[in-house]
Each structure stands twice: as structure tokens, then as C-alpha cells.
Amino acid sequence: MAIAIVFPGQGSHRAGALDPWEGHAALGVLDEVSAGLGRDVLPLTQDPGAGGRTADAQPAILAVSLVVARALKDAGVVPDVVAGHSLGEFTAAIHAGCLSVRDGSALVAARGAAMGEACRENPGTMAAVVKLDPQAVEVLVEGIDGLVIANDNAPGQVVVAGTPDAVEAVKGRARDAGGRALPLDVEGAFHSPAMAPAVDPVAAAIADLDVADPTITLVSGSTAAPLVDAAAVSAALVDGILAPVRWREVQERLVSLGVTEVVEAGPGGVLAGLVKRTIPDVRAHKVETPDDLDAALEALGSDAAAGD
Numbered sequence: 001m002a003i004a005i006v007f008p009g010q011g012s013h014r015a016g017a018l019d020p021w022e023g024h025a026a027l028g029v030l031d032e033v034s035a036g037l038g039r040d041v042l043p044l045t046q047d048p049g050a051g052g053r054t055a056d057a058q059p060a061i062l063a064v065s066l067v068v069a070r071a072l073k074d075a076g077v078v079p080d081v082v083a084g085h086s087l088g089e090f091t092a093a094i095h096a097g098c099l100s101v102r103d104g105s106a107l108v109a110a111r112g113a114a115m116g117e118a119c120r121e122n123p124g125t126m127a128a129v130v131k132l133d134p135q136a137v138e139v140l141v142e143g144i145d146g147l148v149i150a151n152d153n154a155p156g157q158v159v160v161a162g163t164p165d166a167v168e169a170v171k172g173r174a175r176d177a178g179g180r181a182l183p184l185d186v187e188g189a190f191h192s193p194a195m196a197p198a199v200d201p202v203a204a205a206i207a208d209l210d211v212a213d214p215t216i217t218l219v220s221g222s223t224a225a226p227l228v229d230a231a232a233v234s235a236a237l238v239d240g241i242l243a244p245v246r247w248r249e250v251q252e253r254l255v256s257l258g259v260t261e262v263v264e265a266g267p268g269g270v271l272a273g274l275v276k277r278t279i280p281d282v283r284a285h286k287v288e289t290p291d292d293l294d295a296a297l298e299a300l301g302s303d304a305a306a307g308d
Contacts, residue, residue, distance in 0.1 A: 003300070004081040004259040005072065005095065007065045007088030009245075010058055011186065012268030013051035017064045018042070020289040026071035029101060033063045036105025054119060054187045058087050058112035059105065065091045065266035066101060068287050072265060075297055081257055083219040083250050085271060086151075086190065087111075089240055097215035098233045107237070110205035114198035115241070116187065121197055124189025126150060126161040127170065132179035134158050134248075140173045150191035151245040154274045161189035195241050203238045217257065224249035226257075247271075251278045263287055263296055 021027055033041045041063045050056040065088065084092035087108070094104040124146075129137050134149070137158040141147045147162035147170060160170055160181070167183070174181040188194060211230040218227045220236045222243035227233045251274065254262065262279075264272040264286045275284035285296040 001260050001300070002080045002258045003077065003261045003263060004083065004254050004257075005069065005077070005079040005092075005263045005265050006082070006271045007069070007084035007091035007095075008061065008264065008266045008268050008271055009084070009086035009088050010054065010061055010190075011051075011184065012266060012270055013057045013061055014064075014267040014288075015048035015050070016046055017267040017288065018045045018067060020291070021067055021071075024067075024071065024290060026067045026074060029066050029070045030063060032101035033059070033066060033105045036102040037109045038106075041105075052185070052187055054116035055109075055112040058108050058115075061087055061266065062091055062105060062108045064288075066094065068265040068293075069095050071290070071293055072263065072287065072296075075293065077263065077297070077300065079216055079263070081217045081219060081254060081259055083221065083254070085221060085247055086240065086245050088266070088271075089221045090237060091266070092218055093214075093233055093237065095216070096218040098212050098218070098230065099209065103209045107202070107205050107209060111198070111202050111241070114201040115190070115195055118195045118197040119188030122189070122194035123164065124162055124192065124194045125164050125167050126159055126184040126186050126189060127167050127181040128153075128184060129158045129160055129170070129174050129179055129181050131156050132158070132174065132177055136177055136179070140170055140177060144169050144173075148192045149244050150189070151247060152249070153245070153247045154251075154277045155248065156277070157274075159184070161192040161194070163189070163194075191240075191242065191244050193242065198241050199238060202241060206234050206237060219250055219253050219257075221245045221247065221250055224253045226253075247274065248278055251275060251282075255279050255282060261285065261300060263300075
């Protein structure tokens with residue numbers, strides 16, 4: 001058995017996601033997160049409006065995912081591979097030992113603030129194009145100024161990003177091609193040129209931190225390749241602001257690395273669902289509550305602790 005732990009991105013914010021963990025020892029990691037942020041993170045995880053504010057949503061999702069990751073670690077689940085979708089790549093880097101919780105939280109605070117400012121400077125939005133393959137979506141976006149492919153998530157699910165007019169324009173094209181373009185409730189056009197103003201602030205923030213080589217295989221969301229050292233991790237965390245998320249290929253990479261079990265650590269269950277669509281021979285487990293943790297541990301069995 002080989003286990004991968006994967007971490008969700010910003011769109012998975014759920015107000016009150018930590019409520020089921022009340023009294024659990026894993027909540028102790030929130031002190032480290034809050035220290036890195038310079039503010040108490042718990043209210044952000046409880047705020048239903050945080051999901052629409054990039055500067056708040058990113059630390060909130062990070063905090064929830066780190067609580068779940070700490071609970072998995074304390075239960076003896078040792079992954080062979082980690083990966084994260086967009087923001088989740090920062091959580092994965094922390095779990096792989098590349099960043100301390102405190103430094104990783106400070107970096108996410110800088111990223112969220114910079115991307116939030118970019119959203120205000122360059123208004124944009126996103127849409128999920130479903131029922132079409134990536135090649136068909138590439139054809140759809142041709143000729144629409146200000147529109148790019150932002151995420152290749154799974155067979156039949158590709159996300160585009162751009163100006164509001166550009167995203168509106170792709171709806172008719174998708175319908176004519178036999179698919180649908182579903183608007184996403186996001187603050188901006190993530191993984192598109194609209195986020196360019198965020199690159200330098202994040203690069204400056206990471207340059208001031210001690211980044212270590214991964215102690216666990218860490219797969220990049222933007223290249224679907226393992227990140228072999230600290231320099232590669234730092235570059236990937238910066239490049240991922242503009243680069244599309246190649247999540248379908250990340251999942252295929254997990255298979256090539258021998259992964260047989262994928263555990264999603266954090267709210268939403270989105271990534272576990274994508275596993276079932278993309279690599280159905282791999283078992284997927286979502287862990288967002290203590291009950292989920294118990295179910296995952298039972299399903300993984302004694303091999304989980306060994307990472308075999």
C-alpha cells in the first residue's frame with residue numbers, strides 16, 4: 001500500500017469546518033498558524049463570508065487542512081506522497097517538511113493578501129467547463145481575449161479564468177460544443193495573467209524564509225512532477241500563482257508513483273471526488289471530521305502507519 005495525502009484549495013472553504021474537532025488535540029496546530037498570520041485564525045474558519053475574501057479564505061483553508069493533517073499524523077498515517085491543489089500546495093509543502101507551520105502560514109498570509117489586491121486591480125472570474133475534454137476546451141478559448149485555461153481537474157472538468165466578459169463569452173461556445181460553462185463563486189481570475197501583481201510580493205516573502213528539501217515526495221500542481229529540492233519548491237510556490245493547475249496529470253502521476261490510497265485532508269471532499277473520476281482504481285478517502293478520520297483509519301488498516 002502506498003498512500004498520498006492531498007490538500008484542497010481556496011474554493012473548499014466551509015464556515016465552521018473545525019467545529020466537529022472541538023476538544024481534539026490536533027487543534028493545537030492553530031497556535032502555530034495564528035503566530036505565523038499575526039492574528040487569530042479560528043474566527044476566519046467560522047466566518048461564512050471568508051470564502052469570498054481571498055486574504056481570509058486562504059489562511060482559513062490552510063488552518064483546517066493542517067488540523068486534519070496533524071490528526072492524521074498523530075494517528076500514525078505516514079504518506080508516501082503529498083500534493084495540493086493551488087493553495088493546497090502550500091499545505092503539502094508544510095506537511096513535506098519544506099516549511100514550518102509558522103513560516104508557511106506567514107507565506108500564505110502574504111499570498112492571500114497579494115492575490116486579493118490583484119483581484120481588485122484586475123477584476124475577473126472563473127467558470128468550470130464540464131462534459132468536454134481539455135483539447136475541446138482549448139479550442140473554445142481560442143480567440144476570446146482575456147481567457148485562459150486555469151485548471152485541468154479531471155476528465156470532463158476544465159476551469160477557465162479571465163475577465164467577466166471573456167468568461168461570459170465562453171458559455172455559448174461551450175453549449176454549442178455539447179458542454180456547459182458553470183460560473184464559479186470566486187473573487188478573481190486565479191491562475192491567469194490577472195494575478196501577475198501577486199508574483200513579486202510572494203517571491204519576496206518566500207525569499208526571507210528557510211525552505212528545506214522535501215522529506216516526503218512532493219508533486220507539483222503546475223508541472224505534475226516531483227519537486228526534488230528546496231529551490232524547486234520555492235520556485236513552484238511562486239510559479240503556481242500564474243501557472244494552470246494540472247490536477248488531472250497530478251493524479252496520473254500518483255498512480256505512476258505506485259499510490260493505491262489517496263486521503264484528502266481538509267474540507268469539501270472535492271479532490272476525493274476527482275480521484276474517483278480520474279483514477280477509479282485508486283481508493284479515495286475524504287477526512288474533514290473526526291468521524292471521517294476514524295472511517296479512513298479503518299479502511300486503511302494497519303498498513304497506514306507503516307506507509308507500505
